[in-house]
Amino acid sequence: xxxxxxxxxxxxxxxxRGFDRIDERFDRVDERFEKIDERFENVNARLDVIxxxxxxxxxxxVRPIDFEDxxxxxxxxxxxxxxxx
Numbered sequence: 001x002x003x004x005x006x007x008x009x010x011x012x013x014x015x016x017r018g019f020d021r022i023d024e025r026f027d028r029v030d031e032r033f034e035k036i037d038e039r040f041e042n043v044n045a046r047l048d049v050i051x052x053x054x055x056x057x058x059x060x061x062v063r064p065i066d067f068e069d070x071x072x073x074x075x076x077x078x079x080x081x082x083x084x085x
Contacts (some may be wrong), residue, residue, distance in 0.1 A: 062070075077085075
């Protein structure tokens with residue numbers, strides 16, 4: 001059986017089909033990245049909420065040294081008032 005002769009047109013067609021398949025794969029990859037971007041946006045929004053909550057907690061929290069100071073003052077007042085705690 002004689003070997004088929006490769007022509008420029010056949011080679012160009014093969015190259016085009018190869019690039020077309022690659023384009024299709026890149027389109028699928030782009031779709032996946034868009035979905036991943038959406039998920040990251042959701043994660044960022046959730047982290048923003050958590051960050052805000054933590055800021056509120058930090059602002060409302062009593063420092064341990066302040067707590068101990070207030071506790072000792074209350075104990076002293078209770079002792080002077082004759083209150084048993």
